[in-house]
Amino acid sequence: MSILVVGSVALDTVETPFRREEGVLGGAASYFATAASLYSGVNLVAIVGSDFPQEYLEYWKQRGIDLTGLQIEEGKTFHWSGRYHLDMNTRDTLDTQLGVFADFHPVVPAQYLNSPLVFLANIQPTLQLEVLNQVSSPRLTVLDTMELWINTAYDELTEVMKRVDVLLISEEEIRQYTKQPSVLVAVRQLFEMGIRYVVVKLGSYGALLFGTDGTYFSAPSYPLEEVQDPTGAGDSFAGGFLGYLSTVEPQADQHYSVDDLKRAVVHGNITGSFACEKFGIEGLRSLTIEQIAGRYRELVTFSHFDTNWYPGQR
Amino acid sequence: MSILVVGSVALDTVETPFRREEGVLGGAASYFATAASLYSGVNLVAIVGSDFPQEYLEYWKQRGIDLTGLQIEEGKTFHWSGRYHLDMNTRDTLDTQLGVFADFHPVVPAQYLNSPLVFLANIQPTLQLEVLNQVSSPRLTVLDTMELWINTAYDELTEVMKRVDVLLISEEEIRQYTKQPSVLVAVRQLFEMGIRYVVVKLGSYGALLFGTDGTYFSAPSYPLEEVQDPTGAGDSFAGGFLGYLSTVEPQADQHYSVDDLKRAVVHGNITGSFACEKFGIEGLRSLTIEQIAGRYRELVTFSHFDTNWYPGQR
Secondary structure, rough: OOOOOOOOOOOEEEEEOOOEEEEEEEOHHHHHHHHHOOOOEEEEEEEEEEOOOHOOOOOOHHOOEOOOOOOOOEEOEEEEEEEEOOOOEEEEEEEEHHHHHHOOOOOOOOOHHHOOEEEEEOOOOHHHHHHHOOOOOOEEEEOOHHHHHHHHHHHHHHHHHOOOOEEEEEEEHHHHOOOOOHHHHHHHHOOOOOOOOEEEOOOOOEEEEEEOOOOOOEEEOOOOOOOOOOOOOHHHHHHHHHHHHOOOOOOOOOOOOOHHHHHHHHHHHHHHHHHHHHOOOOHHOOOHHHHHHHHHHHHHHHHHOOOOOOOOOO | OEEEOOOEEEEEEEEEOOEEEEEEEOOOHHHHHHHHOOOOOOOEEEEEEEOHHHHHHHHHHOOEEEOEEEEOOOOOEEEEEEOOOOOOOOOOEEEEEEEHHHOOOOOOOOHHHOOEEEEEEEHHHHHHHHHHHOOOEEEEEEEOOOOHHHHHHHHHHHHHHHHOOEEEHHHHHHHHOOOOOOHHHHHHHOOOOOEEEEEEOOHHHEEEEEEEEOOOEEEEEOOOOOOOOOHHHHHHHHHHHHHOOOOOOOOOOOOOOOHHHHHHHHHHHHHHHHHHHOOOOOHOOOHHHEEEEHHHHHHHHHOOOOOOOOOOOO
């Protein structure tokens, strides 16, 4: 079941305490598409400049990523440059060059219009709205965002939120958007806007799934000895989340079961862990579905415990 | 199966953004004993001054806490005064008055010497050693500590660590003690000292259990809408952890099964959640074992997921 994604494709300069690379394939849609393509076909809506390496396009085609919706314009590809601090949890943006992205307006090709799953990766809310206005009643719409849009495009972001089924958001971002210190109270506030599921990403602590039907699920993270580069972890999470759902037949009412949504969050944590483990997009490029299955089985043993609370009598 | 605890009993002044109270029952041993007494008898080794309210002693006796090892000396009870910041995760110590605790040397009464479970709550490592030197080969020794002793009594703390079975430690503390940014690497370093199990407490994110036998377990936290007062959360965690183990018959080799250690960590998270939910020790005083069972069952549904990673064929 194919997945439509709109988002940024970039050539990044990434600096960690251990390594620095220029011209690294980056951008939310790149991480998402690479991860999700392990599960299903991906329909990419994005823009790159004439400097974008042919090699990456060939790789994506080979992975079953449809590039009909990828605009290639004369000029430079979006460029982000960032430096991670020693703790690898915080980073400074050193430079952002929009390039051809400055004039981007997403155009969803006719053959993408019926994509049952739609992921609005982290770009300007107005562009996310443009995509929602083009697609015809997808089964599930999933939204990602970032601090920048909460600060600079709050009203437009709120418009998008009211129109999607699932929101992926970090703990800091949900507090920032709702101005609520309690995540549980914050989530209820989002539910009142019509969102059905909220996934709160906790970085190295895993993720929480909340549903308007009362669902609450705490998904364990996969323990990593070392994080090489957290860039794209959230986008890779989304790729595993939607990737997993793309393999599932929804129920008669076109909704996904809670069990499947839980599994999707676990898949998201797994693809996110592979992304962090290597530099740039490397951790995803060589990844196989069998490796994902391996970590899934490990996470079961890492997080399940005896369902009987008490062994016997005192 | 009775549990011996040595640690501080205090009268605290606690200030949160919402409330301020003086003369609140506090101290690591108080929280621990109150939580653990829900499961088994507790043998308390501690010191209080002549100002210590009789009411608390009566309450503890009624809860099955043996006070033979509680020294009552002329003078003032240990007093801690602290103020929590708005995020409730950080706090400033405003004042510490050692009172009778300044000259404290733990004396383990004869009838406590064979306690199968021993908890060394967060006090000076030299006092923890004094207790280890008195007890006769307990089945399980569990150690807690804090930043202060890592900074001021590193060598003595290391001595204690080499002699215990289980270490309870926060994520910040383990990084601080080992100087390792990676928790996985840090834990291996502790294993080389002879500790068999390390529980890394992640606050509102739950806890991780590591064993020299390769055990790795990520225990979910119980989601709280609001944290009233995190004082004593770690000590209450220890109370639930050891409390649960006190109800279990260990295996033939006198070791606990991995399943039971996992359950113990879940119980720890639960007692910790009740402690945080109300001010001071209130959340534990009215607590019943049935309420703990209720949250245990909830945590199963909150954290378990389908063990099959994939629903079918692509």
